[in-house]
Amino acid sequence: MNEATRIAQVELGKGGPLVGVQGLGCMGMSEFYGDTDEAAARRTLEAAVAAGVTLIDTADSYGRGRNEEFLAPFVAAHRDRITLATKFGLERTDDPHHRGIRNDRAYVRRAVEGSLRRLGVDVIDLYYMHRRDPAVPLAESVGVMAELVAEGKVRHLGLSEVTGAELREAYAVHPIAALQSEWSLFSRDVERSAVGAAAELGVAFVPYSPLGRGFLTGAFADAGTDLAADDYRRRQPRFTGDNARANAALLAPVQEIAAARGATPAQIALAWVQQRSAVHGLTVVPIPGTRKPHRLAENLAAAGITLTAAELERLEPIADRVAGDRYPDMAFTSVTREG
Ligand SMILES: NC(=O)c1ccc[n+]([C@@H]2O[C@H](COP(=O)([O-])OP(=O)(O)OC[C@H]3O[C@@H](n4cnc5c(N)ncnc54)[C@H](OP(=O)(O)O)[C@@H]3O)[C@@H](O)[C@H]2O)c1
Secondary structure, three states: OOHHHOOOEEEOOOOOOEEEOOOEEOHHHOOOOOOOOHHHHHHHHHHHHHOOOOEEEOOOOOOOOHHHHHHHHHHHHHHHHOEEEEEEOEEOOOOOOOOEEOOOHHHHHHHHHHHHHHHOOOOEEEEEEOOOOOOOOHHHHHHHHHHHHHOOOEEEEEEEOOOHHHHHHHHHHOOOOEEEEEOEOOEOHHHOOHHHHHHHHOOEEEEEOOOHHHHHHOOOOOOOOOOOOOOHHHHOHHHOHHHHHHHHHOOHHHHHHHHHHOOOHHHHHHHHHHHHHHHHOOOEOOOOEOOOHHHHHHHHHHHHOOOOHHHHHHHOOHHHHOOOOOOOOHHHOOHHHOO
16 A cells, blocks of 8 residues: 555544544454464554554553563654554453453553553553453542643543443543444444443544454354464354354355455455444544454455445344354453443
């Protein structure tokens, strides 16, 4: 992709930074989706920035800090061209399967110093609370995040996996630039309250796993049998056994629309989530994750696809028919706190 075909830019929330309409999720570069060819991942990052992708997404929990460290040289080379987003709140320990949620003041203070050090920067452009611990009042967790803004350690604030009511409560403490939660043709529970609240407040929506962790690309028709032993999706209810077979059948309209347009299923899935912008009246900046330059180019080309009303209607029933939860433990999502 040359300069002439660079993607468009949008404001990430009221008063937020200008970012490319599609960002890049970097999680899979260090963990979760099998072995990574690091040279290819670095080429993907370079190709992304050359194409106008600016929102680069990581978290302190990805690879237990390794993802932030992996990104550091790239960040150093392109500091002024990117909006660097990282997250705190998902606690990891030496046990690779342990996931705790921590939002308390002392934890946030420690976490930000760790991320700044690993990323090799003196300010984080967008700092998200990765998961909410309902035992910690938002006034405390967002309050300490606001202090980080005042101290110049963080530029903008974000939240992940919160309900609409929680977003409103947090926004009253400090403006929130972006809400990052799972949103795709397969996962639409955010439309219950979070999307409406984000639209009302002028908070940008950053859909994570917009390709359904790869499922929507059609790559898992065989019930995920070829996943590496340590691939996180082996524990994902949607990727296993009968659920995977039933879910693969749901992709027929996605594949047919793609074929009729000379596009790929991944592009149709991304066009769908990007078009939520117009439907809900908010800014949407999906962050598909890929470690491969050719897939990055494919995903970016989705920004040029506008689905027709008839196509949208065919895609509408899919989410309600998906078999299996989107996490092995739904306590890690906002759905369980919806009123
Ligand atoms: N806030 C949260 O709690 C949270 C949770 C999950 C993820 N995230 C963020 O969101 C980002 C994206 O989510 P995700 O990575 O979980 O899922 P995703 O973007 O829905 O899918 C990523 C998977 O799809 C594959 N893929 C990407 N483009 C493809 C294409 N065009 N054709 C075929 N396969 C393709 C990738 O493989 P290759 O890499 O091999 O191309 C990877 O296995 C993450 O990187 C992370 O930054 C946030």
